[in-house]
Amino acid sequence: EVLLVESGGGLVQPGGSLRLSCAASGFTFSNHWMHWVRQAPGKGLVWVSLISSGESSTRYADSVKGRFTISRDNAKNTLFLQMNSLRAEDTAVYYCAREGTGTLAFDMWGQGTMVTVSS
Amino acid sequence: DIQMTQSPSSLSASVGDRVSITCRASQGIGNSLAWYQQRPGKGPELLVYATSRLESGVPSRFSGSESGTDYTLTISSLQPEDFATYYCQQYYASPRTFGLGTKVEVK
Numbered sequence: 001e002v003l004l005v006e007s008g009g010g011l012v013q014p015g016g017s018l019r020l021s022c023a024a025s026g027f028t029f030s031n032h033w034m035h036w037v038r039q040a041p042g043k044g045l046v047w048v049s050l051i052s053s054g055e056s057s058t059r060y061a062d063s064v065k066g067r068f069t070i071s072r073d074n075a076k077n078t079l080f081l082q083m084n085s086l087r088a089e090d091t092a093v094y095y096c097a098r099e100g101t102g103t104l105a106f107d108m109w110g111q112g113t114m115v116t117v118s119s
Numbered sequence: 120d121i122q123m124t125q126s127p128s129s130l131s132a133s134v135g136d137r138v139s140i141t142c143r144a145s146q147g148i149g150n151s152l153a154w155y156q157q158r159p160g161k162g163p164e165l166l167v168y169a170t171s172r173l174e175s176g177v178p179s180r181f182s183g184s185e186s187g188t189d190y191t192l193t194i195s196s197l198q199p200e201d202f203a204t205y206y207c208q209q210y211y212a213s214p215r216t217f218g219l220g221t222k223v224e225v226k
Contacts, residue, residue: 109162
């Protein structure tokens with residue numbers, strides 16, 4: 001079965017850090033660009049970051065640039081998002097998403113992990 | 120950044136109704152547009168990519184089309200499982216921006 005499973009979310013104080021993980025299975029992880037997308041409570045989807053299949057290219061939304069770092073371990077089929085200097089406005093469900101090799105759309109999503117930034 | 124203006128933000132419909140949702144791009148994106156369905160408490164699912172190509176396994180009552188910079192998702196005959204929120208997304212340029220969503224509710 002093709003799966004993406006996020007973990008690592010939780011409650012953190014403003015200014016704190018969290019590291020999210022996304023474990024991939026059922027497909028050749030190293031062939032796909034990967035993304036993080038977040039959704040604040042009751043709000044829409046917002047793209048956060050991408051990483052190319054070979055890790056040579058990364059991009060970030062302006063709102064997280066300089067605070068978040070995306071990475072991947074192709075040997076362990078895992079995607080990461082290191083989040084530092086967290087703010088209340090970073091509170092959201094964070095999804096990892098697979099970019100289709102032919103489509104460029106996000107053809108597979110995880111179930112999400114909740115990050116709450118609050119004192 | 121490319122802005123995606125999605126309308127309506129919500130609509131009420133009945134089973135069997137024909138429903139259309141539109142996204143307008145702030146600049147040209149070619150056919151680099153996707154539509155996603157999101158049910159409460161779940162991750163989104165890809166319905167349509169490249170404006171009009173149906174993802175594998177998606178029912179044929181869903182279709183996508185384009186006219187200029189306006190992109191439309193149509194559900195030809197709404198089914199009970201289709202009551203959900205729908206998002207468009209452009210992947211022509213980074214950042215890969217989404218519309219704000221359309222919630223399809225039971226009338």
